[in-house]
């Protein structure tokens with residue numbers, strides 16, 4: 001078995017399979033999540049997604065965290081470990097629960113968070129960025145579009161209010 005294939009969640013793309021079968025003189029990391037502005041694409045935060053099948057909330061070794069910490073420091077964006085469980089505890093089942101621990105810029109306590117609270121945080125990170133967003137017009141168009149994706153967008157007005165403030 002090639003390196004890392006014993007860990008669930010490791011990407012198995014043709015490139016990753018090829019790379020992981022090479023020698024020990026090279027390495028690379030998959031960044032699990034980079035949250036970004038849906039309009040201009042600016043990076044908002046990083047997260048390592050950790051399947052938490054046994055409720056251990058086990059942090060990753062420093063070597064694994066290091067690349068996230070470097071990117072987080074360089075871009076001055078937070079880095080979280082995001083633990084998830086799934087219905088039926090299968091790694092590919094629907095998402096059931098989330099727990100989050102901030103690692104950078106400062107370490108926070110593990111928080112168990114319901115899915116809507118997490119969605120609110122994701123919205124907050126975009127809203128916090130609006131004042132410097134370079135594509136405000138497109139963001140407004142995107143959040144107010146009447147389409148299938150936006151039909152359950154209950155807090156849309158928070159965006160509309162912020163986007164109507166002209167600086």
Ligand SMILES: [Zn+2]
Nearest residue numbers: 037040133134
């Ligand atoms: Zn933006």
